[in-house]
Amino acid sequence: MKNTLSAAVILIGNELLSGSIxxxxxxxxxxxxEVRGIRVRETRIIPDIENxxxxxxxxLRNKFDYVFTTGGIGPTxxxxxxxxxxxxxxxxxxxxxxxxxxxxxxxxxxxxxFTKAAQRMAYAPQGANIIETKHSIIPGYxxxxxxVMAGVPSIMRLMLEGVxxxxxxxxxxxxxxxxxxxxxxxxxxxLETVQLRYPDIDIGSYPQDKNSEFSDYRVIFVFKGxxxxxxxxxxxxxxxxxxKHGFEAIKx
Amino acid sequence: MKNTLSAAVILIGNELLSGSIxxxxxxxxxxxxEVRGIRVRETRIIPDIENxxxxxxxxLRNKFDYVFTTGGIGPTxxxxxxxxxxxxxxxxxxxxxxxxxxxxxxxxxxxxxFTKAAQRMAYAPQGANIIETKHSIIPGYxxxxxxVMAGVPSIMRLMLEGVxxxxxxxxxxxxxxxxxxxxxxxxxxxLETVQLRYPDIDIGSYPQDKNSEFSDYRVIFVFKGxxxxxxxxxxxxxxxxxxKHGFEAIKx
Numbered sequence: 001m002k003n004t005l006s007a008a009v010i011l012i013g014n015e016l017l018s019g020s021i022x023x024x025x026x027x028x029x030x031x032x033x034e035v036r037g038i039r040v041r042e043t044r045i046i047p048d049i050e051n052x053x054x055x056x057x058x059x060l061r062n063k064f065d066y067v068f069t070t071g072g073i074g075p076t077x078x079x080x081x082x083x084x085x086x087x088x089x090x091x092x093x094x095x096x097x098x099x100x101x102x103x104x105x106x107x108x109x110x111x112x113x114f115t116k117a118a119q120r121m122a123y124a125p126q127g128a129n130i131i132e133t134k135h136s137i138i139p140g141y142x143x144x145x146x147x148v149m150a151g152v153p154s155i156m157r158l159m160l161e162g163v164x165x166x167x168x169x170x171x172x173x174x175x176x177x178x179x180x181x182x183x184x185x186x187x188x189x190x191l192e193t194v195q196l197r198y199p200d201i202d203i204g205s206y207p208q209d210k211n212s213e214f215s216d217y218r219v220i221f222v223f224k225g226x227x228x229x230x231x232x233x234x235x236x237x238x239x240x241x242x243x244k245h246g247f248e249a250i251k252x
Numbered sequence: 253m254k255n256t257l258s259a260a261v262i263l264i265g266n267e268l269l270s271g272s273i274x275x276x277x278x279x280x281x282x283x284x285x286e287v288r289g290i291r292v293r294e295t296r297i298i299p300d301i302e303n304x305x306x307x308x309x310x311x312l313r314n315k316f317d318y319v320f321t322t323g324g325i326g327p328t329x330x331x332x333x334x335x336x337x338x339x340x341x342x343x344x345x346x347x348x349x350x351x352x353x354x355x356x357x358x359x360x361x362x363x364x365x366f367t368k369a370a371q372r373m374a375y376a377p378q379g380a381n382i383i384e385t386k387h388s389i390i391p392g393y394x395x396x397x398x399x400v401m402a403g404v405p406s407i408m409r410l411m412l413e414g415v416x417x418x419x420x421x422x423x424x425x426x427x428x429x430x431x432x433x434x435x436x437x438x439x440x441x442x443l444e445t446v447q448l449r450y451p452d453i454d455i456g457s458y459p460q461d462k463n464s465e466f467s468d469y470r471v472i473f474v475f476k477g478x479x480x481x482x483x484x485x486x487x488x489x490x491x492x493x494x495x496k497h498g499f500e501a502i503k504x
Contacts, residue, residue: 014456017292019279020427020474021458021466026297027271040269042304045278045295048456052294075437076457077444117444118437154461175272185327185370192329192369204266204300205328206273209406214273222272 004170004226005038008060011045012053012071012081013151024153025070032160037170037226038066048072053084061145066167071151073138075117081148086125089143094126095119099139106137124148131162142166171226176235179217180242180249190241191221198234201225217250256422256478257290260312263297264305264323264333265403276405277322284412289422289478290318300324305336313397318419323403325390327369333400338377341395346378347371351391358389376400383414394418423478428487431469432494432501442493443473450486453477469502 009029015021023045030040041064046052053072061067072081086093100122107114121138124130128141128148140149140159147166149159180187184205195203204222208215221238223231235251242249261281267273275297282292293316298304305324313319324333338345352374359366373390376382380393380400392401392411399418401411432439436457447455456474460467473490475483487503494501 013458014454014476015458015474017278017282017295018286018427018476019282019292022279023275026269027274030269030271034270040271041299043269043297045297047293074457074459076440077447078456112435113438115437115441117440118435121437152459152461175270183364183370185367185373186365188328188369189367195329202266204330205326206265206267207326207404209404222267224266224270 003037004173005065005168006041007033007038007066007068008064009040009043010053010056010060010067010069011043011151012048012069013045014047014078016045016071017047025149025151025156028153028157029068029070029160032164033167034173034175036164036167037172038167039170039173048078048080050080050084050087053081054088057085057088057146065145067146068163069146069148070156073121073148073150075115075120079120082120082123082125085143085146085148089125089127091126093123096122096124096128096130099124099130103137129166131159131166133158133162173224173226174228174231176223176231177252178221178235178239178242178249179215179219179252180221180247181218182242182245182247182249184219186245187219187238187241187247191238194234194237194241197237198225198230200227201230201234203234203238217248220252255289256425257317257420258293259285259290259318259320260316261292261295262305262308262312262319262321263295263403264300264321265297266299266330268297268323269299277401277403277408280405280409281320281322281412284416285419286425286427288416288419289424290419291422291425300330300332302332302336302339305333306340309337309340309398317397319398320415321398321400322408325373325400325402327367327372331372334372334375334377337395337398337400341377341379343378345375348374348376348380348382351376351382355389381418383411383418385410385414425476425478426480426483428475428483429504430473430487430491430494430501431467431471431504432473432499433470434494434497434499434501436471438497439471439490439493439499443490446486446489446493449489450477450482452479453482453486455486455490469500472504 128143136158202224380395388410454476
């Protein structure tokens with residue numbers, strides 16, 4: 001029987017750690033994977049430092065089915081992801097002739113000088129499987145269970161389309177929810193009872209800020225799992241508990 | 253001489269990993285710390301699973317000066333942060349009498365039942381230093397170099413105000429930038445030369461999406477460090493390189 005698969009995401013870049021740029025890639029990757037039965041179980045945000053990248057890659061690729069990285073594959077001095085991934089696998093970071101030609105031609109068409117720095121974008125670790133991407137001349141690549149993508153969200157999304165074609169899929173994971181005007185503490189006992197009755201489902205309880213972009217209600221209860229009828233049953237139990245206490249609630 | 257201090261942030265919660273909720277805490281924490289000379293060097297997003305929390309806490313608190321956690325300290329079954337942090341320190345998670353009384357009184361005023369579940373919010377690991385927070389009845393706490401805060405952004409921000417009072421400060425870190433209409437590859441060689449000339453400064457190069465919220469320019473160059481006059485010199489060198497090539501650029 002098919003099961004769900006596990007994944008880690010590594011977001012590489014000083015700018016994400018310092019708060020000067022807000023990550024937009026994790027949520028997109030997680031949602032795209034989830035409908036394919038692959039669940040993100042850990043995410044790390046790490047700086048552009050080789051041994052940090054090597055450590056994260058080595059640890060996470062042994063722990064999870066897949067690892068996805070974003071960032072650090074451009075042409076500047078702080079783009080060291082491919083060098084670091086090569087180091088993690090004990091191979092050289094080598095020029096990919098076909099990619100080199102492709103970028104060179106595109107730069108020529110556009111009249112942009114194909115500098116030594118820009119040529120670094122044509123490198124990938126020896127043995128990597130280059131993943132051609134429609135609409136993007138810079139490809140992502142795969143090496144064993146690690147998939148390497150750009151940090152710029154529009155480019156990352158193009159690469160992910162190609163990456164997804166290379167993945168085994170698991171049992172699809174579904175999400176259903178209740179939005180309710182309830183203090184978490186007032187419904188916590190019933191929530192726990194339902195969680196114990198349906199151990200294969202993950203029930204999460206997320207209190208919302210007053211000006212939340214997600215809901216006008218005070219709390220969101222999320223029911224996540226692979227069996228839709230179990231999810232419905234669990235949600236109905238919590239919904240009835242809200243009604244019993246007189247709390248306003250809607251199913252979403 | 254004062255130096256900068258290092259920190260890690262652990263964002264705890266399944267909802268962040270699955271992309272159903274977008275983190276808003278990291279950027280705020282990182283910026284508040286940076287002006288106090290404390291730099292976030294790693295962030296992990298992990299699920300509500302005790303041994304994952306224990307592993308992350310144990311590893312990161314030995315590696316960095318400070319660790320800050322958000323999430324998992326509410327009243328529901330998936331709020332296991334305090335239990336897990338107690339386990340990481342090999343102590344019990346115990347009721348904090350003063351906090352208990354405080355929450356009990358507030359619930360009484362508001363006419364909300366102070367359930368057994370809600371009472372869990374008055375627990376913290378034995379030996380923790382409770383950090384009283386203006387405007388929030390639920391306090392954050394400190395245990396050795398680990399600071400524990402709520403996940404809801406409005407509450408986290410209140411707690412952080414109290415937490416900051418407990419921190420040693422380092423040498424303030426400054427950020428200045430150039431926004432430029434340049435292909436990264438065309439300026440990469442000059443950028444690297446400047447980086448080599450000023451090894452104490454971090455120079456980052458961040459290409460922007462067309463509809464970026466950060467800039468109308470194609471690339472942002474960020475100069476980060478503790479010595480403002482060095483930062484200015486490095487920025488001027490890159491600015492002149494942009495001008496030399498005829499690229500439109502502004503200092504920010």
